[in-house]
Amino acid sequence: MTRLLHRAIHSRMPVAVGGRGIELFDAEGKAYIDASGGAAVSCLGHAHPAVLSALHEQLDRLAYAHTGFFTSEAAEALAELLIADAPAGLSHAYLVSGGSEAVEAALKMARQYFVEKGEPQRRHIIARRQSYHGNTLGALAAGGNEWRRAQFKPLLVETHHIDPCYAYRLQESGESDEAYAARAAQQLEDKILELGADEVIAFVAETVVGATAGAVPPVADYLKRIRAICDRYGVLLILDEVMCGMGRTGTLHACEQDGVAPDLMTIAKGLGGGYQPVGAVLLSEKIFEAFASGSGFFQHGHTYMGHPMAAAAGLAVQQVIRRENLLANVVAMGAELESQLVERLGNHHHVGDIRGRGLFRGVELVADRAGKQPFDPKFKLNGLIKKEAMARGLMVYPMGGTIDGRQGDHVLIAPPFIVERADITRIVERLGDAIDAAVGTLPHA
Numbered sequence: 061m062t063r064l065l066h067r068a069i070h071s072r073m074p075v076a077v078g079g080r081g082i083e084l085f086d087a088e089g090k091a092y093i094d095a096s097g098g099a100a101v102s103c104l105g106h107a108h109p110a111v112l113s114a115l116h117e118q119l120d121r122l123a124y125a126h127t128g129f130f131t132s133e134a135a136e137a138l139a140e141l142l143i144a145d146a147p148a149g150l151s152h153a154y155l156v157s158g159g160s161e162a163v164e165a166a167l168k169m170a171r172q173y174f175v176e177k178g179e180p181q182r183r184h185i186i187a188r189r190q191s192y193h194g195n196t197l198g199a200l201a202a203g204g205n206e207w208r209r210a211q212f213k214p215l216l217v218e219t220h221h222i223d224p225c226y227a228y229r230l231q232e233s234g235e236s237d238e239a240y241a242a243r244a245a246q247q248l249e250d251k252i253l254e255l256g257a258d259e260v261i262a263f264v265a266e267t268v269v270g271a272t273a274g275a276v277p278p279v280a281d282y283l284k285r286i287r288a289i290c291d292r293y294g295v296l297l298i299l300d301e302v303m304c305g306m307g308r309t310g311t312l313h314a315c316e317q318d319g320v321a322p323d324l325m326t327i328a329k330g331l332g333g334g335y336q337p338v339g340a341v342l343l344s345e346k347i348f349e350a351f352a353s354g355s356g357f358f359q360h361g362h363t364y365m366g367h368p369m370a371a372a373a374g375l376a377v378q379q380v381i382r383r384e385n386l387l388a389n390v391v392a393m394g395a396e397l398e399s400q401l402v403e404r405l406g407n408h409h410h411v412g413d414i415r416g417r418g419l420f421r422g423v424e425l426v427a428d429r430a431g432k433q434p435f436d437p438k439f440k441l442n443g444l445i446k447k448e449a450m451a452r453g454l455m456v457y458p459m460g461g462t463i464d465g466r467q468g469d470h471v472l473i474a475p476p477f478i479v480e481r482a483d484i485t486r487i488v489e490r491l492g493d494a495i496d497a498a499v500g501t502l503p504h505a
Contacts, residue, residue, distance in 0.1 A: 079106025082476050082483055095487045096457035100303045100474035103330040104377055111335050114376035118369055127366045134371035141378055145312055147321035151345040155366040159302035159328035160194030162339040166324045167198050168360050170262040170296045173347045176354035184255045187264040188224045192272040193300050202264050205272045206465035222247040224269060225282045228413040237280040245285035252293050262296040267314035270303035273462055274422030274470030275415055283318040296323040306330035307381055310391040310418030336373035386477040393479050394418035400488040410499050424462060425469040434468040441469040444498035454490040
């Protein structure tokens with residue numbers, strides 16, 4: 061009998077007792093390859109000695125000091141490092157405890173920016189359907205996953221959503237990538253004009269869509285078009301890189317590959333690699349200056365923001381990534397992962413799409429490959445795949461509702477940056493077997 065409220069009340073979870081490298085171990089001694097980094101978190105794997113050493117050192121010096129009274133060396137050093145490598149125009153970091161907090165803070169920053177500028181009429185947030193931006197009420201309101209939003213709708217502020225850039229489902233037959241990118245981006249301009257060009261605060265988007273759609277990257281010059289539309293109407297661009305950022309796609313920031321810099325960027329998961337709860341908002345110079353020359357503060361805060369232990373973990377993880385040149389491994393092993401996924405699943409009767417960037421890959425499952433017909437949601441195929449994968453000592457991140465919050469199944473794969481070719485082979489073999497076993501239990505599959 062557990063006194064802990066688990067995510068799924070009737071599930072019986074194995075007890076994690078240790079981890080090393082890309083594996084976690086349960087109380088029965090079974091090993092699991094962490095091929096999803098938990099939720100794309102454990103970028104360095106588990107028990108990295110340099111990070112553990114940094115945490116011990118920080119704990120011996122200072123565990124906690126409230127940011128209403130003090131700053132800390134760890135927090136200052138992490139902010140310096142983050143801004144040194146940030147996209148052009150980003151000048152300051154605001155440290156929080158995770159991704160939802162980061163998005164919540166970014167939304168407030170965007171609103172306060174326009175209040176400071178004397179444009180208090182700006183009140184609308186635009187985001188995309190099938191996006192995920194966190195589970196706090198503001199972040200959930202910005203997100204576009206209807207299943208997550210449904211029961212909490214009466215509590216959510218009004219937001220507005222356009223279609224995602226989701227080529228597998230929404231690009232028309234014969235339509236070029238460039239034409240599709242233009243058509244998808246045009247929805248943002250249409251929505252801004254519908255709401256009133258001087259009443260929109262920001263457009264929020266995941267650079268590469270993560271949990272709710274399964275590693276869906278933008279097509280062609282989609283993000284450049286989005287950036288241009290935002291600039292045209294004075295709308296802020298908030299890029300959510302909580303899951304896809306901090307090296308996961310092969311560059312430190314996913315938007316580097318699209319040649320775009322946002323006004324606000326949220327980061328978390330890979331920032332601290334799971335060694336401590338940590339996230340951040342990176343904000344542009346113009347937003348900082350509006351605060352500095354206006355009220356002189358940002359009207360927001362949390363008890364554990366800028367936590368010295370969390371900052372020390374983030375700093376150590378980021379230093380390891382740079383020192384060990386792990387982004388090069390993300391690129392090389394990302395290509396290997398794609399190649400092996402295509403070899404094992406590319407002609408699979410029930411795999412419709414394999415997509416993503418770097419070590420951030422998604423596999424979308426379909427009942428009918430030719431017609432892209434999803435499996436009936438009642439089968440809960442994603443849950444069956446997770447169960448079969450765990451039985452084989454593999455952690456992946458399957459989810460349902462890929463298409464509209466209800467229909468569709470996908471698997472997200474996001475192994476640690478330290479993964480090697482032999483590890484990739486084991487991951488793909490076990491995943492392929494898990495998919496086959498799960499699909500094999502369904503009627504008429």
